[in-house]
Amino acid sequence: MIAILIVLFLILIILIANIKIVPQAHSYIIERFGGYHTTWGVGLHFKIPFVDRIAKKVNLKEHVVDFPPQPVITKDNVTMQIDTVVYYQITDPKLFAYGVERPMMAIENLTATTLRNIIGDLELDETLTSRDTVNTKMRAILDEATDPWGIKINRVELKNIMPPKEIQDAMERQMKAERERRESILKAEGEKKSAILLAEGEKESAILRAEAKKQAAIREAEGQAEAIITVRTAVAEGIKKINEASPSDAYLAIKSLESFEKAADGKATKIIIPSEIQSLAGLTTSIKEIIKHD
16 A cells, blocks of 8 residues: 555656746747657646657747957958847747757857858948948848748847957048048138128128218208208398388498408408498498587
8 A cells, every 4th residue: 555655656746747837938849759749838738758858948039149259351351350249039949959050159150151251342441331231231141041940130230340450540540630621621611700700790880880970971961051041041031120120221331330340350451341331331420420419
């Protein structure tokens, strides 16, 4: 009885040990009697003891592999070091398990040879400026080559492109010269714009000054014209009133003498008086003497 219990206990342990749970994003390759039998997906599975075995556990997540720098030669015979990063994913666990021995080494060697072939058709400048083109070509070639292995190449990136030291120094000198040239151009353009703005400012200032002088002259001329018109109007008004009052000859003579007195203003040494005014002046003197005697 105890022996039976021991046997049953051992059988139970074996059965429990052969219950397998496949986690998410994984697949198990199952072989029976040494040959491929099936592929387990996510979930609970039972493996027949001593008949089935798990040949390979496959991770279906996307993988990232950073390969070390590879020496490549450009079309113009420049040797440089380029390292690549490959993003791949296993799409067929069976092909991945039986398609190629050591698939990562196979992908690395395939990446190196493909890179050399592509860079060999490009010159140095094209290599430095055509990363996207190289990435696209490499992805297409690698994806086609790894398809029989159950691997899909999602992306290929050139991580670093390292030309020889002398090439780097020459490129740095070229970049420095280009920056200095751009700086000189920007400085010259700035000075040009500054001179143009200064000239335009002086031009506008001169125009405004001339306009101000013009307006001042116009205002002054208008003021003088108004003053002359006012004086003329007053004189005309005075003459009109004098005529309306019918002044005597003596009054006119006195006014004429006063006008000559203002004309002389104490500065004239000789004044020529018309004969008509002289006679009127004599008449005025006679009138003054008669008034005194009375």
